[in-house]
Amino acid sequence: MSSLSPFLQNPYHRPFTLSDFDFELPPELIAQHPASERSHSRLLDGTSAEPRDRIFKALPGLLNPGDLLVFNDTQVVKARVFGEKASGGKLELLIERVLNGHQVVAHMKVSKKPLVGGKMFMAGGSRNGGFDAVLLGRWPDEHGQLFHLQLSDEPHALMEKHGHVPLPPYIEHTDTEEDAQRYQTVFARVPGAVAAPTAALHFDQALLAALDARGVQRASVTLHVGAGTFQPVKTENIAEHTMHREWYEVPEATQQAIAECQARGGKVVAVGTTTVRTLESWAKFGQVSGDTQIFITPGFEFQVVDRLITNFHLPKSTLMMLVSAFAGYEHIMGLYRHAIANQYRFFSYGDAMLLSHVPPG
Numbered sequence: 611m612s613s614l615s616p617f618l619q620n621p622y623h624r625p626f627t628l629s630d631f632d633f634e635l636p637p638e639l640i641a642q643h644p645a646s647e648r649s650h651s652r653l654l655d656g657t658s659a660e661p662r663d664r665i666f667k668a669l670p671g672l673l674n675p676g677d678l679l680v681f682n683d684t685q686v687v688k689a690r691v692f693g694e695k696a697s698g699g700k701l702e703l704l705i706e707r708v709l710n711g712h713q714v715v716a717h718m719k720v721s722k723k724p725l726v727g728g729k730m731f732m733a734g735g736s737r738n739g740g741f742d743a744v745l746l747g748r749w750p751d752e753h754g755q756l757f758h759l760q761l762s763d764e765p766h767a768l769m770e771k772h773g774h775v776p777l778p779p780y781i782e783h784t785d786t787e788e789d790a791q792r793y794q795t796v797f798a799r800v801p802g803a804v805a806a807p808t809a810a811l812h813f814d815q816a817l818l819a820a821l822d823a824r825g826v827q828r829a830s831v832t833l834h835v836g837a838g839t840f841q842p843v844k845t846e847n848i849a850e851h852t853m854h855r856e857w858y859e860v861p862e863a864t865q866q867a868i869a870e871c872q873a874r875g876g877k878v879v880a881v882g883t884t885t886v887r888t889l890e891s892w893a894k895f896g897q898v899s900g901d902t903q904i905f906i907t908p909g910f911e912f913q914v915v916d917r918l919i920t921n922f923h924l925p926k927s928t929l930m931m932l933v934s935a936f937a938g939y940e941h942i943m944g945l946y947r948h949a950i951a952n953q954y955r956f957f958s959y960g961d962a963m964l965l966s967h968v969p970p971g
Contacts, residue, residue, distance in 0.1 A: 628848055631926050641955040654954060655963070682795075684884075691733060706756060712764060750855075809920050829863065843926055853928065883932050890906065891904045912967055
């Protein structure tokens with residue numbers, strides 16, 4: 611039995627509640643800008659009982675030849691677009707998903723929602739070099755929180771021309787050219803995310819080459835990270851929380867790479883919680899692609915992932931629950947106390963940690 615097994619025990623001898631995943635974070639530890647170089651971030655090694663402070667570029671020495679790193683190759687799109695209603699009222703769209711026929715699904719920030727059929731003039735509207743958006747209704751049904759829109763041209767081209775990098779709400783500056791480069795992984799390939807798979811932001815070409823030289827294998831999945839990843843949990847009873855919906859795909863080549871890794875006794879190392887959610891959705895539901903609303907909390911039985919590279923997450927978030935399920939609640943809370951005491955940088959542009967899965971019991 612692993613020496614970390616006691617960390618999985620619930621110290622409260624009752625079901626976990628939202629408050630159990632809260633902690634005090636000094637605001638100055640919320641990273642507003644990335645590290646000077648991707649792989650120069652700090653890495654908290656949490657694979658044993660005692661935390662060890664490292665630099666991210668030391669990662670190859672913490673993995674073994676034959677291990678398999680699985681990345682999320684989604685690409686962040688410039689999904690935040692500003693415009694106005696016909697009345698002149700200002701609004702903001704955050705385009706969450708692109709559908710067929712120049713249609714999209716989006717969050718809308720506006721003082722008064724337009725009526726179905728109402729036209730919005732984005733970036734000045736089509737007559738002024740921008741584009742138009744017509745409200746078709748709610749999504750995925752009439753009670754949905756998102757909005758279904760018809761755009762006047764191809765959505766990805768419009769976002770690239772008129773959109774802004776959808777930085778997380780805790781990053782306080784407006785997006786810059788640095789953000790366009792650094793809030794994107796070096797291997798981003800499939801456009802569709804409105805938030806970066808942030809654990810993968812620490813990888814640069816030199817580090818990937820060092821991992822190759824070490825004999826660590828690589829594979830990829832796709833999960834288009836949605837704005838719901840920042841959605842707060844509003845109920846103390848976490849079982850009552852409804853997870854947001856995100857699209858994912860596990861390619862056949864990645865399925866084969868995982869099978870080969872497991873056969874040779876290597877470890878499957880997920881880069882980021884989005885990769886965990888993708889792989890475990892595939893394992894649990896048997897679907898290689900589709901939407902997932904998987905909600906991973908303590909007690910979840912992991913079937914694929916052996917190790918996890920992840921950034922530090924928001925208090926009371928579903929991601930705090932996921933990492934606690936993976937490595938043990940007490941262990942995670944201890945690592946967070948260590949990170950705060952040692953001035954680690956938090957959230958999307960912050961530092962990372964390496965965790966090992968500890969089965970329940």
